Amino acid sequence: MPLIGTGETVAAAVAAGHAAAAFNVIQLEHAEAIIAGAEAAGAPVILQISENAVRYHGALAPLARAALAAGERAGTAVSVxxxxxxxxxxxxxxxxxxxxxxxxxxxxxxxxxxxxxxAEVVARCHDAGVWVEAELGEVGGKDGVHAPGVRTDPAEAAAYTAATGVDALAVAVGTSHAMLTRDAALDHALIAALREAVPVPLVLHGSSGVSDDGLTEAVRHGMTKINISTHLNNAFTTAVRDHLAAHPAVVDPRKYLGAGRHAVATEVTRLLGILRPGPDGPGPNGPRPDGTD
Structure with missing residues (x-):
């Protein structure tokens, strides 16, 4: 299936009233797993490469080209x-x-x-036909706009969107980056107020710290693009640890990386069932009956 623009994926989510899912890629196995999970869910997906991942690899081109190539072979719509x-x-x-x-x-x-x-980056990207997301923040703090307690002001967000011409806006509503627990308390009333004030899709960063029910509510109140990274890394690493513990003599990285890749694919499918629910709520890959993740 051909690669498609991120703007198309997000616009389709807006029209359908659900979320566009964006999952971070750190290595090739992540890209393969995310695509496999999206194919199983029958859903489009956005592969994200962070500046930190670029630093890890030493350059953007190898990972970006790998993600683009994997997307070109996918059985579902993929954006990078x-x-x-x-x-x-x-x-x-x-x-x-x-x-x-x-x-x-x-x-x-x-x-x-x-x-x-x-605004300068937006003008350059729009000249190239590339969609742009941005965010508001505060000076200082490791998490910037997503530091605990920071909140985005709806009026300022509306003014910022108009002044910059961005296509989507990441807002601070109670999440924080790199959370290993899923107990972030989202301000759903603020999400709804931002949705009313801001004319472009809203983006939730730090979504790894949000429970399944919290994600569903965030989408219901107006979030459109949901970014998830740490949660998938946790699934990947846990599967690798378990495989190495069960097979201490293994030296072929395909064995343990394959276990991690499978775990991520399974979790991507499940999360897409939550972020793109059917008429009766999350689909068969949504929350387990016992409430576990």
Whole structure:
């Protein structure tokens, strides 16, 4: 199936009243697993590559080209997105590689500087036909806009969207990056207020820390793009640890990486059942009857 633009995936989610799922890719096994999980769910998916993952690999091109190639062979619609980019030069590289969308993160800057830097990136990306996500933030703090207690003001978010021309906006409503527990308390009333004030789709970062029910409620109140990374990394690593513990003599990385890949694919399918529920709620791959994850 051909690759499609991230904007198309998100627009279809808006029209259907459900969420577009974006899962982070750190290595080839992640891309393969995410696509396999999306194929099983019969759903489109967004492959995200963060600036941190680019630093890990030393360059964007190898991982981006791998993700694009995997998407071209997929049996479902796939988009490739560059996430949390802080350097305009990396945006330029992404445009040349054919990435479908960019999340430009100027959230550590003051408001005026954020607007100026983001508007420049938006103009460049739109000239290239590339969709742009951005976020508001505060100066300082490891998590920036997603530090605990930070909240996005609806009026400021509306003004920011108008000033920058972004296609989607990441907002702070109670999540934080890299959570290993799924007990983040989302402000659903704020999500609804932001949805009323902001004319572009809203994006939830730090979604790994949100429970299944919390994700369902977030989408119901107005979140459209849901980003998940740490939760899948946890599934991957747990499966690898379990495989190595059960098979201590194994040395072929395909054996234990394959276990991790299978675990991620299974969880992607399940999560897509929650984020894209049928008329009776989450589908067969939604929450288990006993409430476990």
């Amino acid at each position: 997105h560059l996430d949390h980019v802080t350097e305009p030069a990396l945006v330029e590289e992404a445009l040349h590689l054919g990435v479908h969308s960019v999340m430009f993160d100027a959230s550590t800057l003051g408001y005026a500087e954020n607007v100026k830097a983001t």
